[in-house]
Amino acid sequence: MSGTISLGIIGFGEVGSTFAREFLARGGVSIATYDILFDDPQKGPAKRELAESIGVRPAKSAADASKDARIVISAVTASNVLDVAGQAAGYLNQGQFFFDINSASPVTKKTAAGKVNASHAKYVEGAVMAPVPGPGIKVPILAGGPFAEEAAVLLNGLGMNVTPVTTEPGRASAMKLCRSIVIKGLEAIMVDCAAAAKQWGVEDEVFASLDASYPSIDFRQLAETMGGRVRQHGIRRAAEMREAAMMVEDLGMDPGLCKAIADAQERGADKK
Structure with missing residues (x-):
């Protein structure tokens, strides 16, 4: 890809910092970022220093991070999706892409899309389909909205793995x-x-019985792998399942199962 593309990243946590590092390693981009923790007296200095150490400009605000960006990537928590989108609607310029990769309910994404598109920027829904550590910017992402195909061309040119699947935000x-x-x-x-x-x-007996029922699965290994995932990512997974609960409740379905899964994920997480 010829020339340099400017990116803004809102949220400089695990996903934002991983993407920034890998984009810069490939070249052809300049990146500014803002994270709410930049303003924290205890955590802010280290977080800004991390950004600078990998070649990212730590911005004073989300608007500052986005002002020159061709594409703005929103990588915040589910609870902040609408606030970030609403604020972005006030500072994005016409034609800028706003790539919302947060795990949120379809209704939340549709509402966010309405806010951003009203500003004449281009909202693109992103659904990240696997953990980011490991694949990094190659993680599979499903994209939705009227501008999904246009954004995918740009983002895949930067090394991402974005697949447009729908023109309707939320799907x-x-x-x-x-x-x-x-x-x-x-x-x-x-x-x-x-x-x-x-x-x-009775682990040996239980796993042997499960293996006999589903011979293609090693249940002892599955339990170990999944237990590790819950310990490491249970808090984030719980938040995602509460978004799933919102989704099924919006459909008139009972959200009890999703809420129970969220509680179990949070209960199993390593709180340290």
Whole structure:
């Protein structure tokens, strides 16, 4: 890709910092970022120093990070999605892309899209379909909205793995969250199954029985792998499942299962 593309990243946590580092390693970009923790007296200096150390300009505000950006990537928490989108609607310029990769309910994404598109910027919904550590910017992302195909061309040219799947905001997140009910639910089930079996000293028998029922799966290994994921990412997964609960409740369905999965994920997380 010829020339340099300016990126703004709102949220400089695990996802934002990983993407920034890998974009810069590939070259052809300049990046500014803003994170709410930049303003924290204790955590801010180290976070800004991290950004500078990898070649990212730490901005004074989200508007500052976005002012020259061709593409603005929103990588914040689910609870902040609408606030960030609403603020962005006030400072984005016509034609700028706002790539919302946060795990949020389809209704939340549709509302965010309405706010941003009203400013004549281009809202693009992103549903990240796998953990970012490991694949980094190559993580599969489903994109939705009227500008999804246009944005995918730009982002894939920067090394991303973005697949446009719909022109309707919300549908990509519905695909992600419906899948998450199974994946996060299975994690919660395996954690409780393994813990109870260990307490009773019947792990060998339980896993052998499960393996016999589903011979293609090594359930002992699955329990170990999923337990590690819950310990490391349970808080974030719980927040995602509460978004899934909102999704099914918006559909008139009982959100009890999704809420129970969220509680189990949070309960199993390492709080240190």
